[in-house]
Each structure stands twice: as structure tokens, then as C-alpha cells.
Amino acid sequence: MTWREEYNAYILSEQWRRIRINVLARADGKCEACEIHRAYLEVHHLHYKTFKNESLTDLVACCPECHKLLDAKRESETFHRIEDARFHGWCNKVYGEDGDYFDEEEAHERYCAWLENRT
Numbered sequence: 732m733t734w735r736e737e738y739n740a741y742i743l744s745e746q747w748r749r750i751r752i753n754v755l756a757r758a759d760g761k762c763e764a765c766e767i768h769r770a771y772l773e774v775h776h777l778h779y780k781t782f783k784n785e786s787l788t789d790l791v792a793c794c795p796e797c798h799k800l801l802d803a804k805r806e807s808e809t810f811h812r813i814e815d816a817r818f819h820g821w822c823n824k825v826y827g828e829d830g831d832y833f834d835e836e837e838a839h840e841r842y843c844a845w846l847e848n849r850t
């Protein structure tokens with residue numbers, strides 16, 4: 732099953748329906764992002780770390796406009812995490828696995844220079 736298929740199946744599940752009702756009840760008709768009363772609210776995943784096992788704190792009830800912004804924010808946070816992981820992978824290669832004695836700032840400069848030279 733692809734991630735999309737798994738996601739779509741879950742969104743139709745009884746478990747999700749119940750969580751969603753609880754999040755919407757908490758919001759009580761008010762977007763939890765812009766705090767404006769809305770006739771229609773959607774439920775946004777702040778992250779997917781607890782996907783299919785969400786707590787109410789992992790979710791936000793929001794209006795469709797805020798939902799778009801929140802999705803974009805989550806995407807960019809994921810992007811930064813991937814970038815971070817790449818940088819640390821590079822440090823491991825250059826400084827060795829136990830290279831915790833290097834200067835992180837200097838390492839980052841070298842990493843950026845390396846990225847530029849590569850393209």
C-alpha cells in the first residue's frame with residue numbers, strides 16, 4: 732500500500748471519524764489557527780509521527796484557508812528536517828561517526844561550500 736492509499740483508507744475509518752469528532756468538539760466551531768468562527772472546519776495533522784495513533788494534541792481543527800497554510804508549514808518543517816539529516820550525514824562522513832569535537836558552524840560553512848561545488 733502506498734502512503735496515499737494508507738492515508739485515504741485511514742481517513743475513511745471509524746477510528747479517524749471518532750478522533751475527528753473530538754477535535755471538532757474541542758474547537759467548538761472556532762478555527763484553532765485564526766480563531767474565527769466558521770461553519771465548516773477541517774482537521775489538520777500537525778505531524779505524522781503518530782499517524783493512526785493520534786492524540787488530540789497532534790491535531791488542529793481549522794478552516795480551509797488556515798489548513799492550506801498549516802500544510803505548507805508542515806511541508807517546510809519536514810524539508811528542514813531532511814536538510815538537517817543530510818548535513819549530519821555529511822558530517823559523519825567528513826569528521827567520522829564520533830566527530831563530536833568539530834566546530835558545527837565551520838562544518839556548516841564547509842558543507843554549504845561542498846553543496847555549491849557539487850552543482
Ligand SMILES: [Zn+2]
Pocket residue numbers: 762763764765766767793794795796797798
Ligand atoms: Zn482559520
